[in-house]
Each structure stands twice: as C-alpha cells, then as structure tokens.
Amino acid sequence: MGAISSRVYDAVVLAPVIDAVCGCEGFAARRREIFAKAKGRVLDVGVGSGHNLPWFSGNKVTEVVGVDTSEDLLRRARKRTEGLDFEVDLRVGDAHDLAEFQDESFDTVAVGFTLCSVRDPKACLLELRRVLKPGGFLLYAEHGEAPERDGSLRTWQRRVTPYWSALAGGCHLDRNPERLVRRAGFEVEEAKQEYVEGMKTRLGEWHGDRNRKSQTEDPLTCSHTIKAAFVYTGVATRAGS
Ligand SMILES: C[S@@+](CC[C@H](N)C(=O)[O-])C[C@H]1O[C@@H](n2cnc3c(N)ncnc32)[C@H](O)[C@@H]1O
Helix, strand or coil: CCHHHHHHHHHHHHHHHHHHHHCCHHHHHHHHHHHCCCCEEEEEECCCCCCCHHHCCCCCEEEEEEEECCHHHHHHHHHCCCCCCCEEEEEECECCECCCCCCCCEEEEEEECCCCCCCCHHHHHHHHHHHEEEEEEEEEEEEECCCCCCCHHHHHHHHHHHHHHHHCCCCCCCCCHHHHHHHCCEEEEEEEEEEECCCEECCEECCHHHHHHHHHHCHHHHHHHHCCEEEEEEEEEECCC
8 A cells, every 4th residue: 555545544544443342332341441550650551542530530630641553543542532531641652662751650551452453562561661660550351362272263264364454554363461461571461362242333333233133144154253352351460660
C-alpha cells in the first residue's frame, strides 16, 4: 500500500474499526475489573480511542498520560475525556521509546489490548518497567493465544495472524501477554485468563447472539468464532523492587 492510501485506510477504515471492536462489552468488563486498581500518576500506553479511560477512578488517580502512534485514534480519545475527574494528557508517542518520561515517574502503567499490536512487545515492556516507580503496578488486559495446546484454535491463530496483522494495524492473535510481561522482568501478582464470548459493539451484536444462534444450528462452524478472544488480565510489579 502506498503512503497516502495507507494513511486513508488508517483514518477511514482502521480507526473506526479499532474503536468499535475495542468498545465491545466483553472487553469493557475486563477493563473495569483491572483498571479500577490504578492509582496516582498513570501511563496508558497505546491509549487508542480511550476505552480504558472511564475505568480509572478519580478517587485514586491524579493524572493519566495517554500515548499512541495514531492521531486518528487520539482524536477519538479526546472526546472521551469529558467529565473525567483527573487530569488527562493525550499525546502522539511510540511505546518503544518513551524517552520523554523520566525513570520511575509513574505509579501505574496500563496496557489495554495493545501488546498484540506493538512491533516489539519486549522493548515496550522494558520501557514501561523503566518508567514505573518501584512498588508501582503494571495493569494489563490483553487478548492472546488460546490455552489448549492441542486444540486447532491456536493453530488457526498462528496461521491467520500474518494476514490479520497486515489488515488490523499489526495486531497479533497468537501472542502470550502474561509470558511477555514475565520475560520483561515483571512479577505477576494476580492473573486471570478467560474466553470472551459475547462481543457486543456499537456496530451491533456481531459475535455474541448471532453465534450463539448459529451454534445451536451448527456447532462445528461457529466454535472458532465464539472462542476468538481469549483475554489475559493481570497485575504485575517490577521484579526485584
Ligand atoms: C487494538 S488497539 C487498542 C487501543 C486501546 N488501548 C483500547 O484498548 O481501546 C492497539 C493500539 O496500540 C497502538 N499502538 C500500536 N503500536 C504502538 C506503539 N509502538 N506505540 C504506541 N501505541 C501503539 C495503536 O495505534 C492502537 O491504538
């Protein structure tokens, strides 16, 4: 794709689709659970269109700095800042290089459905570790590889990822976020993994009920779709601090 057509694709197709899919109810439930634990000064990396923002609590959070490579998504995020009772600073930036932020300058770092999309998750997580204060928390809610080693879903995720990734802003279906977090030097203190079955979005119910209905009609054809999102949530700290 040429540079101009790629920019048009990102603005006209990718940004609205990411906004809609990331806004699904199944993801929102996981965000609510995990991001309510944030406190103090928070860095939300890959903030996108701002779907994590409503779940940070103004009682505990003083400021959220949101960084993303996409100005199209940041524009949407700015519309979600109204009524929030903490400071919000949204800016273009790259999670691989957060040099604008000092070491140990955030109480919480948050990643929501972002480690799937960054080019080098380990490099990003090392940056997050650098800017996190000792005793601070990394909070994550991420989709990733299916758990069944011998199941065909994992094989399907691996096969589809190169094509999916090219269309979906670099998104990988087959990463294991919890393993990535541990390998970058974090200690995972709380972790949960589960399938998200119903995905109700602003575009309508395109995963949930439709598939439940077709499952009754033909359980084999829909089983992959209904289990498409396996979500990892967790709380981690800097190992050794
Ligand atoms: C699937 S979207 C999730 C957005 C948002 N966190 C949410 O949950 O709604 C992945 C996000 O990561 C962003 N992203 C990808 N690579 C990035 C990078 N190197 N630095 C910062 N953001 C990045 C994309 O622009 C996109 O907004």
